[in-house]
Amino acid sequence: MTHLFxxxxxxxxxxxxxxxxxxxxFLAMQFDWLVPDPGTSNGERVAWSLFDFAFAGALLLGTGLxxxxxxxRAGHVAHRAAVSVALLAALLLVWINGAVGMIGxxxxxxxxxxxxxxxxxxxxxxxxxxxxGGMSRALFATxxxxxxxxxxxxxxxxxxxxxxxxxxxALWVVSAVLFRHSSVVSSPSR
Numbered sequence: 001m002t003h004l005f006x007x008x009x010x011x012x013x014x015x016x017x018x019x020x021x022x023x024x025x026f027l028a029m030q031f032d033w034l035v036p037d038p039g040t041s042n043g044e045r046v047a048w049s050l051f052d053f054a055f056a057g058a059l060l061l062g063t064g065l066x067x068x069x070x071x072x073r074a075g076h077v078a079h080r081a082a083v084s085v086a087l088l089a090a091l092l093l094v095w096i097n098g099a100v101g102m103i104g105x106x107x108x109x110x111x112x113x114x115x116x117x118x119x120x121x122x123x124x125x126x127x128x129x130x131x132x133g134g135m136s137r138a139l140f141a142t143x144x145x146x147x148x149x150x151x152x153x154x155x156x157x158x159x160x161x162x163x164x165x166x167x168x169x170a171l172w173v174v175s176a177v178l179f180r181h182s183s184v185v186s187s188p189s190r
Contacts, residue, residue: 014064063091082178089171110158113149120145132183139176
């Protein structure tokens with residue numbers, strides 16, 4: 001039993017982290033806590049549906065398991081950091097768009113452009129076969145795709161999202177630079 005526990009500790013750890021994080025909105029609903037609304041001096045009550053919990057759980061657990069899978073053979077700390085930053089950016093992008101939307105409300109079809117940003121990253125990662133040098137190029141391309149979203153939104157009259165998009169562009173670029181550093185450090189010819 002102990003051997004089985006040690007063998008699957010990484011999965012168990014992410015299940016526990018996900019459960020603890022989901023416990024926060026659950027407790028907020030049970031005790032009717034108010035969550036501050038930055039746009040007003042009031043607060044809002046937490047009202048998650050079963051779908052909200054399932055979506056958040058799948059997103060959090062999936063991100064943790066992807067981290068474990070992507071860093072399983074990573075020898076260099078820069079590689080792990082690059083994976084962490086890229087997954088954090090993807091998680092936040094999906095979470096924010098699902099919760100409130102970045103362009104207008106969560107129902108605004110313009111927010112679908114962010115799925116394109118994630119698609120650029122996923123396709124780039126697939127082409128790169130998760131190798132650090134290729135991942136660096138894929139994430140620079142993802143940053144470029146992210147930078148194009150507010151330009152397209154502005155031209156289409158959907159409103160500016162420059163600050164939020166600049167934050168995500170910075171995350172993608174940081175991850176790309178970390179992957180580039182990881183590829184240089186792990187390259188045997190250098």
